[in-house]
Amino acid sequence: MRARKLTFAALALAAGLSLTACQNDDDAAGQADPSSGQSASSASSSGGGSDSGGTDEAGGKDSSAPDSGGSASGGSSSGGSGSGSEAKGGKCTTDGLKVTAQNTFIDGDREGSIAVGLTNTSGADCVISGFVGVDLKTNAGTISATRKGDPGDPYTLKNGKEIDSNVSYPLNKTGGSGVTITGLVVTPPNETKSVTLDWPGESSLPAGDSGNGDQVLVGPIGSAGQGG
Numbered sequence: 001m002r003a004r005k006l007t008f009a010a011l012a013l014a015a016g017l018s019l020t021a022c023q024n025d026d027d028a029a030g031q032a033d034p035s036s037g038q039s040a041s042s043a044s045s046s047g048g049g050s051d052s053g054g055t056d057e058a059g060g061k062d063s064s065a066p067d068s069g070g071s072a073s074g075g076s077s078s079g080g081s082g083s084g085s086e087a088k089g090g091k092c093t094t095d096g097l098k099v100t101a102q103n104t105f106i107d108g109d110r111e112g113s114i115a116v117g118l119t120n121t122s123g124a125d126c127v128i129s130g131f132v133g134v135d136l137k138t139n140a141g142t143i144s145a146t147r148k149g150d151p152g153d154p155y156t157l158k159n160g161k162e163i164d165s166n167v168s169y170p171l172n173k174t175g176g177s178g179v180t181i182t183g184l185v186v187t188p189p190n191e192t193k194s195v196t197l198d199w200p201g202e203s204s205l206p207a208g209d210s211g212n213g214d215q216v217l218v219g220p221i222g223s224a225g226q227g228g
Contacts (some may be wrong), residue, residue, distance in 0.1 A: 007101050008189070016188075025028075026204050027143070028059060030175070041044070046091035046129060050099055051201070058139065076206055081227070087176050088127070088164045089124065089125040089126045090103075090124070090127065090128045090154060090157055091126060091185070092118070092120065092122070092126075092127060092128040092157055092188060092189070093122070093125055093126070093191060093193075094187070094188050094191045094194070096120065096126060097119065097120060097122070097188055098117075098121050099117070099186050099195040099197065100116070100119070101116050101117070101199075102114060102115055102117070102195070103200040103202075104199050104224070105202065111168045111169060111170055111228035112169045112201050112202045113166060113167065113168045113169070113201070114166075114167045114169075114184075114201045115164045115166060115167070115224040116132055116134065116165045116167055116186055116218075116224075116225065117162050117166070117224075118132070118157070118160070118164075118165075119172055120157045120161055120162075121159060123159055124159055125157065125159055126154055126156070126224070127154050127155065128154070128159070128163065128188070128189055129151060129153065129154040129189060129190075130141070130151045130152075130189040130190060130216045130221060131147045131151060131165070131189060131209075131218055131221065132165050132189060132218060132221070133145075133187030133188075134167050134184070134187075135169065135185040136169070136183075136185075136199070136205075136216060137184070137199075138179045138182060138195075139179065139180045139182060140179045140207075143205070144166055144216075144218060145216040145218040146217050146218070146219075147218055147220075148217065148218065149220050150220060151220045151221075152221065155221065155222065163221055163222055164222070164224030165220065165222070166218070166219040166221055166223045166224045167216065167217070167218045168219075169202075169205060169215075170205060170206055170215070171199065171206075172202065172204040172205055172206045173206065174207065176207060177202035177207075178205055178206050178207045178209055179204055179205040180204050181201070181203060181205065182199065183197070183198065183202075184196070184197045184198070189221065
């Protein structure tokens with residue numbers, strides 16, 4: 001009977017030791033699991049940071065496309081604002097310009113006026129500045145227009161675009177035939193080659209010296225509409 005009790009006691013002790021060992025193993029595993037969970041969480045956080053950084057970077061790349069487009073637009077803006085010292089391109093030449101003239105006189109104006117237009121047909125932007133040369137052909141000879149105003153800064157005339165100059169002249173209010181205008185000769189700025197056009201304005205100028213200082217005047221490039 002005592003032997004059985006000893007055997008039971010030994011078995012109980014062995015079972016207790018086994019249970020303690022299992023509990024220690026569980027505790028060790030439990031300690032390992034939080035560490036493992038912490039590492040995964042850190043990796044996930046790092047991955048999230050990397051993803052977020054990647055998103056930011058991707059966002060930066062996506063936004064760089066508009067920036068690039070903005071740069072292209074900026075280039076276009078630089079061309080649009082090509083005036084003054086920023087004007088770029090070769091000089092506008094007579095051969096690369098279409099020259100026109102139209103009557104801009106309105107009843108009630110104190111003087112006659114026409115607009116001389118220069119349209120860039122060269123196929124590329126060009127730089128223009130100063131005054132057009134204007135000569136009126138008349139039955140009494142050639143009358144050259146006098147320049148009036150500040151020539152302004154060089155201006156980039158984009159291909160296909162037009163810029164105008166105002167030409168004013170005295171109206172013939174004498175009641176006589178006056179000086180008959182038969183044609184118009186236009187020379188683009190800084191050019192020697194001219195273009196001859198039909199005269200679009202009133203048919204005559206007052207004859208002789210009127211004594212009031214009336215004369216044919218031409219404004220700088222871009223001045224059309226400033227006369228009258």
